[in-house]
Amino acid sequence: MKYILLMSGTRAGVEAYHASPKQDINAHMAVLHRINQDLAESGEFVATQRLTEPKEAKVVRGEKNGLPVTDGIFPESKEFLLGYWIVDVPNAERAYAIAGRISAASVNMPIEVRQFATYEAKSR
Amino acid sequence: MKYILMMNTMKSGHGVPSWPKKDLQAHIAFMIGLNKELHERGELVSAEGLSFPDQAKLVCAGKDGRPITDGVFPESKEFLAGFWIIDVDSPQRAYEIAAKASAAPGPGGVPLNMPIEVRQVMSGPPPDML
Numbered sequence: 001m002k003y004i005l006l007m008s009g010t011r012a013g014v015e016a017y018h019a020s021p022k023q024d025i026n027a028h029m030a031v032l033h034r035i036n037q038d039l040a041e042s043g044e045f046v047a048t049q050r051l052t053e054p055k056e057a058k059v060v061r062g063e064k065n066g067l068p069v070t071d072g073i074f075p076e077s078k079e080f081l082l083g084y085w086i087v088d089v090p091n092a093e094r095a096y097a098i099a100g101r102i103s104a105a106s107v108n109m110p111i112e113v114r115q116f117a118t119y120e121a122k123s124r
Numbered sequence: 125m126k127y128i129l130m131m132n133t134m135k136s137g138h139g140v141p142s143w144p145k146k147d148l149q150a151h152i153a154f155m156i157g158l159n160k161e162l163h164e165r166g167e168l169v170s171a172e173g174l175s176f177p178d179q180a181k182l183v184c185a186g187k188d189g190r191p192i193t194d195g196v197f198p199e200s201k202e203f204l205a206g207f208w209i210i211d212v213d214s215p216q217r218a219y220e221i222a223a224k225a226s227a228a229p230g231p232g233g234v235p236l237n238m239p240i241e242v243r244q245v246m247s248g249p250p251p252d253m254l
Contacts, residue, residue: 004174005183006204047170049209051128052244058215059239060129060222068223070242081130081204081243092181099183100191113181113193114204117173 002046002088003095005102006112008079011054031105039087039098046086054080126169126211126245127218129225132202133238138177143231154228162210162221169209177203209245218242 009017017025039045057080058070074080085102089095092115099111141148162168180203181193197203208225212218222240230236 004172049128050246052246056244058219058242060219060226060242061237061239062223062225062227062235063237064235066223066227068219068226070219079201081128081241096181096183096191096193100185100189103183103191104185104189108184110182110184110194113183115175115179117175117206 001091001095002086002116003092004114004116005085005087005095005099006114007082007084007102007106007109008112009082009109010077010079011074012076014054014080014082028106032102035098035101035105036085039085044087044089044094044098046088048083048085050083051081054078125213125215125218126209126247127215128243128245129208129210129218129222130241130243131205131207131225131238132241134177134203134205136177136197136199136201136203138203140176147229147231147233150229150233155225158224158228159208162208167210167212167217167221169211171206171208173206174204215242215244 036045036048054074057074058072059074060068060070063069085098087095087098089098092113095113095115099113103109103111143151159168159171162171177197180197181195182197183191183193186192208221210218210221212221219242222242226237226240227235228238
């Protein structure tokens with residue numbers, strides 16, 4: 001069963017993180033790196049990605065003529081996706097345990113856990 | 125350059141949409157066609173749909189490190205319905221693809237013109253953080 005673990009935060013939260021001491025950021029990164037290694041070793045790792053800063057995010061809508069309309073203005077309260085992990089695990093409890101470990105490494109930030117839809121509405 | 129296109133369109137408690145079956149089929153056919161086109165152009169990295177928000181959980185570590193799960197979300201929260209990761213030459217191309225996905229057909233075949241959040245995917249942490 002594939003799950004995605006989503007880490008989100010506001011623009012203000014991201015700026016506060018970048019203002020924290022470099023050694024704290026390094027220690028945080030080291031723990032996340034260790035978690036990735038453990039998941040790779042247990043065969044549960046599928047993918048992980050970090051996204052660029054919320055200030056570079058755009059929202060796009062299709063116009064009637066099909067041309068893209070881009071906008072970069074978001075409400076201050078908006079939570080942006082900062083990064084995610086995709087894991088392949090035997091049950092939901094295991095996905096929650098991994099999310100708990102990521103949360104503990106990241107000032108107990110809440111991690112949203114969602115299962116992948118199982119229907120094959122895609123082509124690779 | 126890799127980008128993620130996110131459909132952040134659903135609200136709390138949302139289940140399978142109650143559209144007429146033929147409209148749902150047309151929507152899914154459009155998505156399959158879009159993924160096929162991106163795949164043929166060599167731009168598709170991955171595309172996934174997520175289960176509905178009524179099954180989402182929020183997990184925090186407790187003091188003892190054990191996971192604490194919660195399924196209660198603010199009503200205003202936007203949920204990720206699905207995403208594409210694409211590998212394209214420019215942000216403009218990412219916006220073009222997002223606009224195409226935005227205009228996916230909804231009930232009665234009318235384009236949804238839903239907002240798609242576009243974010244560049246980092247290739248990895250900065251080297252001095254490793």
